[in-house]
Amino acid sequence: MTQALLMRYLLWPLVKFLGAFIVVQAIVAAMNWVERRLLGLIQARLGPNRVGWHGLLQIVADPIKFLLKEDIVPSSSEKVAYFLGPMLPLIPTFMVYCLIPFGPPPMFIAARVNVALLLVLALTSTGVYGIILGGWASNNKYSLMGGLRSAAQMVSYEVPFGLSIVGVLMICGSLDLVRIVDYQANNAWNLFPQIVAFFIFFVSMNAENNRTPFDLPEAESELVAGYHTEYSAMKFAFFMLAEYSAMIVNSCLVTLLFLGGWTMAIDGKGLTTQQLVSMGVLGGIIGLAIFLTKMMFFMFVYIWFRATFPRFRFDQLMDLGWKWMIPLALGNIVVTGVFVLIGQERLMYWIGLATLGAIGFHIFRKPVPAVKAKTAHEVAHAS
């Protein structure tokens, strides 16, 4: 009996966590290669293609390099905090892997918690402490500025990040990620009724992860390297690891909350959780594949953004957060509340679909002409 309990509550979750951990870390390492190759593709260059087949061994070469580099500790740094800085952001992101269902339960979730979403939010938002601590402990003015920027940015974007989820919760009526996914399989992706929330969530998620166009805390051209200016070797790698892990966590979250997670069903028809579970191991693999595909799409968008956008300025970032995203998120809650109150959730799906259609129409209205930009002498008078 004790053995069975031990198996069920300790060993089995641990194995699953390790599985998730290894898979996610593999994805993190692979993302490093994928990002550089993709950026290369977008930027008319090759990217790393020397080590191994198409540069794939770069994934191995980078950690080896990081391990072998000299680990420099600035003499004037605050030693304890300096060491803690890179570690702290890793712990919560790793913990979150326990809570995220990567496929149909109970196989692909280490710990099913009924307030999983709340816990995930709570854990991910602690990631910033490491950055602040690291930035401050480095005793470098650029690092300090990076850390402070990071703090302000995280605090500002945590609010719309959290608020945008409220609409989803109101519709699904649960904080359990599995039930949120099941609700979507039985109705439709939350993307449609919660289109505004989706965009807010997506933008704040970019800001949370310090990714372009919100990469102000590290802003290479302004702050040298921001909070990790003084970090080298494995400590620097830990910051990178935390950043990419957090990116994956957020991509998982957006998949779970808005894109139906591992299911591929509308109105209960298609690959719902029950359907996948009844298919046994194959169903599990299909579910995992669907989930990873959706997640990787968002990872791709992260990279795509990085290649496309210039960086916001700090005050503009705050403007966007406080003046646009938070009011929009609050408005979304009110509107969703009204619809839920009058029992017309279905209507929201159609409105969302219409909005998406309108956006699509606007983008693909005509073959987008290469922006024949106003040359300066059109702007002004010519000689």
Add this chain to the structure above:
Amino acid sequence: MFDVHEMEINFGPQHPSTHGVLRVLLSVDGERIINAKPVIGYLHRGTEKLFEHMAYPQCVPHTDRMDYVASATNNLGFVEAVEKLMGVTAQIPKRAQLMRVILSELQRISSHLLWLATHAIDIGAMTPFFYCFREREQILDLFENYCGARLTLNCMRIGGMPDDLPPGWLDDLEEFTGKFDAAVDEYESLLTNNRIWKRRTVGIGVISPEEAIEWGVTGPPLRGSGVNWDLRKALPYECYSELDFEVPLGINGDTYDRYLCRMAEMRQSNRILKQCIPMINATPAGDIKAKISRVVRPPEGEVYHSIESPKGELGYYIIADGKSTNAYRCHVRPPSFVNLQALPAMAKGHLVADLVALIGTIDIVLGEVDR
């Protein structure tokens, strides 16, 4: 009430976006710049002093090292100044003049491409960097095919050009000019109407036309403020007066207008190049040198001659004693050095992030600032 401390930051000389070894002493209140003081001199090589101890033709390669991303225009300014001092300007054959114009305009494009690449990456857009370098590489290939060097060209001589164009060079040039306008469209599609780009550049570092003139600012920063002053039009040298091109002007004098000006200038330079190709085909091959004595010994006197380099007015002031083959004194008026003066005034009250955009928009090359 509160004890407010200004923070002093050393921005540079080793910083990813000070474009070399510029050091800016910043006093900041949070991220707002209270005072920005450029400190220069880290790349001082005493070029002007060197000129006093070298025969005139020996000076030409040293001019390469001043604005090292636009060496053809540096060569041009120096050889023209010496030619003017010798009074042989009118004797330079048409073909040599056209070759000089072609090389300078290619150099202008390549310098502006480098500016756009770094300016964009400073503001955080990394992709234009690679797109610009793709075209810049083609220009450098053209340079290499002409004179063997890609960056420090040393491609002009007092009295003409060192060599005639190699066979097929003009075809390569024609191919480049044919494709380049589309390339500029591509850069602009990434930036010109980009909201974040506009938010980062519109209204940043405004210089009024009066201020610009008072500071002695020249080149695109001056024209971005709407002052119509381009030496190619105002004091035409070589055969610029025969060429048809416009001088793009801005209105607001902010970073965005300067950006637009430079983008339009690249299109105009391409227009000039396109006109030069049939003109140079009409000149006799090999006629690239004026008949002047091998030993360059200008008569006693002094001269100030300036040209429109990619960055502004590049002037050479030379005093000759009439006896020796080297200058008694040679002074360079580098556009970057003078334009850099406006930085503190432009930066005041902006954020640290804007300082990077401002350094980019002035388009300085420290080799030229420090000489």
